[in-house]
Amino acid sequence: MNPNILALFQLCDSNLPTGAFSHSYGLETYIQEDQVHDQATFAKWLHVYLHEQLIYSDGLASHLVYEALEKEDFQxxxxxxxxxxxxxLPRETxxxxxxxxxxxLSLVEALYDVPVLTEYRKRIKEKKSFGHSAIVFTIIGHHLGVPKSTTTLYYLYSVISSLIQNAVRAIPLGQTAGQKTIQQFQSELVTATAKIENLAEEDFGITSPGLELAQMKHERVNIRIFMS
Amino acid sequence: MENWTGTLRLDVEERQGKTVAKNVYFQGALKVMRPIYHDNSGQACYYILNPGGGYLDGDRYKLQFSLKEQAKLTLTTQSATKVYKTPNQHAYQETEFFLKKGSYLEYIPDPLIMYRDAQYVQKNVIRMEKGATLIYSDILTPGWSPDGDQFSYDRLRLLNEIYMDDELVVYDHIKVNPAEQDMQSIGFMEGYTHLGSMFVIGEQTNAELLDKLHHLMDQNEQDYKFGLSMLSVKGFSIRVLANKTQTIERIFSECHQLISEDWFNTKPAFLRKY
Structure with missing residues (x-):
């Protein structure tokens, strides 16, 4: 068994101080509009978010970036x-x-010495790149020798589990309901990872109108506990 | 594959305050009419025509527009883009725009109507220099079928890429696959039938303009809902979900008017369809 799996797992911990606890990706808009108000309505939203936005953006990027790293194709x-x-398109997101x-990136730079991370930092400083967790996570997964699909799966898990914890606080849901949702989404994440493996580069960036509109609307939501 | 059903190329430039064609070329099932000058601003307006009346199985269309420095151009279509059923091969349209510094483009095509079992891919690529201005909008309808069913088309992909000084700054990708997606569900069309998108890029963009646009659209948000957000460059995007083409047309036309007044102290021309 690859002991590095635990090292990558460290980055999935929702206590990892990246600020994920302050982003809802438009979920808060639906909570305010009372369209998401319990475990069932939340799971429905999360399903659409995972399968209609996240896999085509972060998920597919993780997959393709891992392949590029294998070929040392940094461009x-x-x-x-x-x-x-x-x-x-939504600014807050x-x-x-x-x-x-x-x-x-700052955090993992303190933990690992990987040249491509240093280059990433430099590019961000020079405003040639922007910075994205999916890319940082994938660089580490690749560096640790964790297989590609496992890296993608763990990344998706980290995003979804943070969102579930945020929903527990915001809707609010009971801790047990939160854990049930995490359990329910384990098989969904496996399905999503398999879907990503079958996507082509031309599928990148597909989004779903309602999700995106709610993310835009969040900018002007009255009571906000999240930054997006 | 360079086998096009229709191609169209139009290059415009500014000559003594008036935008005129430097080059017009079209072949097959695409053409433009003679330009119309709606007022004395020198801004040219061209109507794009599809003499075939609709896109058929395997049709491929290529359009290219270029605007030289200070050229001002309005582009629209004569009527809705209709994509009929495509049993074998999806219909495809690609449009490329080149905007030099100081040029101004309004591209306001009529709605897209997908017929039952139609498949369509549309790609717009806009390459602009910093200092050029763009106003773009499009409307996606639920399509048409003989028995009145909505979303009876097969699949659709709409792609908008905007580059500024050769860097990608907007990547907008919508895929609709009604058989596999629950169109009415949360996250999709959410009970609405029509989707409008608007992209505006211009150096004058500021938070105050977005506040004004938000206020304008927020006033009677009953039969539609909208989102509005700043891009990573000077510009913004708007999405509208509604139940009628006319609702989205009205909102976009009001937004367009507000932008024209704010930026140029002018009123946009009414685009009459024949």
Whole structure:
């Protein structure tokens, strides 16, 4: 068994201080509009978010960036950093992922010595790149020798489990309901990872109108506990 | 594959305050009419025509527009883009725009109507220099079928890429696959039938303009809902979900008017369809 799996698992911990606890990716808009109010309505939203937005953005980027790292094709890594940023039309979501990406980068730089991370940092400083958690996470997964599909799966898990914890606080849901949702989504994440493996580069950035509109609307939601 | 059903190329430039064609070329099932000058601003307006009346199985269309420095151009279509059923091969349209510094483009095509069992891919690539201005909008309808069913088309992909000084700054990708997606569900169309998208890029963009646009759209948000957000460059995008083409047309036309007044102290021309 690859002991490095635990090392990558460290980055999935929702206590990892990247700021994921302050982003809802539009969920808060639906909570305010009372469209999401319990475990069932939340699971429905999360299902659509995972399968209609996350797999085509972060998920597919992780998959393709891992392949690029195997070939030492760094131009493709930087290309997806930009694509991830500009495909996100809602400002809060775009700025949020950028901030989280930078924070995760600073954190893992303290833990690992990987030249491509140093280059990433330099590019962000020179405003040639933006910063994104999916890219940082994938660089570490690849560095640790964790297989590609496991890296993608763990990344998706980290995003979804943070969102579930945020929903527990915001809706609110009971802790047990939160854990049930995490359990329910384990098989969904495996399905999502399998889907990503069958996507082509041309599928990148597909989004779903309602999700995106709610993410835009969040900017002007009255009571906010999240930054997106 | 360079086998096009229709191609169209139009290059415009500014000559003594008036935008005129430097080059017009079209072949097959695409053409433009002679330009119309709606006022004395020198801004040219061209109507794009599809003489075939609709896109058929395997049709491929290529359009290219270029605007030289200070050229001002309005582009629209004569009527809705209709995509009929495509049993074998999806219909495809690709449009490329080149905007030099100081040029101004309004591209306001009529709605897209997908017929039952239609498949369509549309790609717009806009390459602009910093200092150029863009106003773009599109409307996606639930399509048409003989028995009145909505979303009876097969599949659709709409792609918008905007580059500024050769860097990708907007990547907008919508895929609709009604058989596999629950169109009415949370996250999709959410009970609405029509989707409008608007992209505006211009150096004058500021938070105050977005506040004004938000206020304008927020006033009677009953039969639609909208989102509005700043891009990573000077510009913004708007999405509208509604139940009628006319609702989205009205909202976009009001937004367009507000932007024109705010930026140029002018009123956009009414685009009459024949």
């Amino acid at each position: 493709t890594v930087w290309k997806f950093d930009r694509m991830l940023t500009v495909q996100s 775009r700025d949020g992922t950028q901030r989280m990406g930078e924070r995760m």
